[in-house]
Amino acid sequence: xxxxxxxxxxxxxxxxxxxxxxxxxxxxxxxxxxxxxxxxxxxxxxxxxxxxxxxxxxxxxxxxxxxxxxxxxxxxxxxxxxxxxxxxxxxxxxxxxxxxxxxxxxxxxxxxxxxxxxxxxxxxxxxxxxxxxxxxxxxxxxxxxxxxxxxxxxxxxxxxxxxxxxxxxxxxxxxxxxxxxxxxxxxxxxxxxxxxxxxxxxxxxxxxxxxxxxxxxxxxxxxxxxxxxxxxxxxxxxxxxxxxxxxxxxxxxxxxxxxxxxxxxxxxxxxxxxxxxxxxxxxxxxxxxxxxxxxxxxxxxxxxx
Amino acid sequence: xxxxxxxxxxxxxxxxxxxxxxxxxxxxxxxxxxxxxxxxxxxxxxxxxxxxxxxxxxxxxxxxxxxxxxxxxxxxxxxxxxxxxxxxxxxxxxxxxxxxxxxxxxxxxxxxxxxxxxxxxxxxxxxxxxxxxxxxxxxxxxxxxxxxxxxxxxxxxxxxxxxxxxxxxxxxxxxxxxxxxxxxxxxxxxxxxxxxxxxxxxxxxxxxxxxxxxxxxxxxxxxxxxxxxxxxxxxxxxxxxxxxxxxxxxxxxxxx
Numbered sequence: 001x002x003x004x005x006x007x008x009x010x011x012x013x014x015x016x017x018x019x020x021x022x023x024x025x026x027x028x029x030x031x032x033x034x035x036x037x038x039x040x041x042x043x044x045x046x047x048x049x050x051x052x053x054x055x056x057x058x059x060x061x062x063x064x065x066x067x068x069x070x071x072x073x074x075x076x077x078x079x080x081x082x083x084x085x086x087x088x089x090x091x092x093x094x095x096x097x098x099x100x101x102x103x104x105x106x107x108x109x110x111x112x113x114x115x116x117x118x119x120x121x122x123x124x125x126x127x128x129x130x131x132x133x134x135x136x137x138x139x140x141x142x143x144x145x146x147x148x149x150x151x152x153x154x155x156x157x158x159x160x161x162x163x164x165x166x167x168x169x170x171x172x173x174x175x176x177x178x179x180x181x182x183x184x185x186x187x188x189x190x191x192x193x194x195x196x197x198x199x200x201x202x203x204x205x206x207x208x209x210x211x212x213x214x215x216x217x218x219x220x221x222x223x224x225x226x227x228x229x230x231x232x233x234x235x236x237x238x239x240x241x242x243x244x245x246x247x248x249x250x251x252x253x254x255x256x257x258x259x260x261x262x263x264x265x266x267x268x269x270x271x272x273x274x275x276x277x278x279x280x281x282x283x284x285x286x287x288x289x290x291x292x293x294x295x296x297x298x299x300x301x302x303x304x305x
Numbered sequence: 306x307x308x309x310x311x312x313x314x315x316x317x318x319x320x321x322x323x324x325x326x327x328x329x330x331x332x333x334x335x336x337x338x339x340x341x342x343x344x345x346x347x348x349x350x351x352x353x354x355x356x357x358x359x360x361x362x363x364x365x366x367x368x369x370x371x372x373x374x375x376x377x378x379x380x381x382x383x384x385x386x387x388x389x390x391x392x393x394x395x396x397x398x399x400x401x402x403x404x405x406x407x408x409x410x411x412x413x414x415x416x417x418x419x420x421x422x423x424x425x426x427x428x429x430x431x432x433x434x435x436x437x438x439x440x441x442x443x444x445x446x447x448x449x450x451x452x453x454x455x456x457x458x459x460x461x462x463x464x465x466x467x468x469x470x471x472x473x474x475x476x477x478x479x480x481x482x483x484x485x486x487x488x489x490x491x492x493x494x495x496x497x498x499x500x501x502x503x504x505x506x507x508x509x510x511x512x513x514x515x516x517x518x519x520x521x522x523x524x525x526x527x528x529x530x531x532x533x534x535x536x537x538x539x540x541x542x543x544x545x546x547x548x549x550x551x552x553x554x555x556x557x558x559x560x561x
Contacts, residue, residue: 054561088394089391106312
């Protein structure tokens with residue numbers, strides 16, 4: 001079963017800004033799917049169309065087989081949305097916000113209260129249930145939006161940069177929570193700027209840039225494409241110039257960053273450094289592999305224009 | 306109406322009522338104070354010198370009009386500010402992403418405005434009892450007129466909220482259209498006091514029919530036929546509901 005199927009989706013905003021130029025995308029039921037792209041690429045517009053916040057210009061979208069043109073209400077019932085911006089009434093209490101949201105989906109008040117307790121407790125917000133939303137910290141507000149999106153127990157959860165501005169500890173606990181929800185059978189689509197997040201959580205990935213999908217594959221397949229590794233070498237002292245052939249490099253004080261093709265190995269780099277009398281004290285692998293790949297994909301896509 | 310839709314409607318309505326009750330100092334107290342001043346100054350002090358109006362003491366004459374004025378203003382303001390505030394804080398998106406039919410959104414918001422209008426009506430009527438013995442000619446007409454007028458202006462407030470882009474936009478219509486029409490709508494005087502030409506002009510003002518229909522329910526006298534007033538109210542309600550439905554369904558002001 002396909003949780004989401006998008007074909008030929010376009011959106012042109014008033015003022016002729018074409019945000020989406022024909023998106024085709026399929027997300028299978030049970031998947032943990034990442035949608036990546038730079039700012040203004042069309043991620044939020046895509047999510048907006050799926051969740052009925054943005055009117056599409058053309059194309060087709062169906063959620064668990066419900067076409068949004070003909071069965072919009074059925075499609076909406078399947079989706080839980082955690083938007084990028086805080087969009088709750090700042091004057092209402094945490095409990096009012098989540099219970100009301102359940103009510104909009106037709107969940108009776110008694111059941112809504114039980115679920116509120118369950119999700120607010122799981123997301124560490126139960127103690128704050130009677131506090132007005134405006135008094136919560138940034139991390140709490142993000143978690144409140146996650147709790148709210150789950151109140152009608154959706155089959156597809158869409159999170160638009162859910163961990164933006166959240167400290168690492170809370171981010172990790174949110175990741176754990178989302179993995180748990182996914183294990184329980186909820187399909188998750190996530191957009192994020194933290195590529196480490198996509199690498200850790202997601203199985204499949206689509207990269208969108210300037211309104212088109214430039215890559216749509218599994219995270220594993222994507223990472224295997226990466227045949228260049230980046231290393232950071234800590235030098236004993238600053239050097240005025242370095243000459244290296246066969247590798248890309250950048251120098252920043254005593255740090256030398258080199259991009260090495262896997263088949264080339266590191267010996268030739270060390271030989272050249274030794275010849276120039278440059279002493280290397282330590283070396284480490286640069287972690288954000290996906291980030292690098294992402295930049296390359298987006299840049300190569302743009303180069304073809 | 307199935308249970309799911311009913312729950313959604315009930316949720317929106319309760320949320321709207323909770324909102325105006327939470328800020329009662331801004332919503333419930335001002336009309337009580339303003340109307341007390343009207344009763345004291347116009348009814349008691351100046352009214353005594355004016356004498357009879359339409360066969361009743363001036364105080365008795367203006368009470369229905371003042372109650373109606375409060376209901377109109379409050380029903381309108383409740384929905385325009387609540388809906389605009391939901392747009393401003395973006396929590397309108399909570400409704401847009403959920404499977405709530407458009408007519409339920411309209412009824413929920415309008416229902417909140419009507420609830421505030423009715424509550425204000427009760428408060429102002431209670432206040433008026435301190436100044437005059439309110440008589441009731443026909444309670445049914447009072448109630449129907451009140452309900453239809455309140456619904457009409459709550460819907461008008463919703464349309465204002467849909468179009469509004471700034472907080473200024475929700476005060477423009479009440480200041481430049483609603484207040485003048487209400488003051489010139491026969492709240493303080495009988496149309497028969499006006500020259501024939503201005504009587505004709507006044508009859509183009511829809512609020513004249515609402516105030517007079519309501520006054521008929523209390524006193525049994527009216528400048529216009531009360532059945533015509535009721536018919537007009539039903540017609541206007543149908544038109545404004547259709548406009549609100551069309552705008553919300555299209556996503557005017559709320560969907561990109």
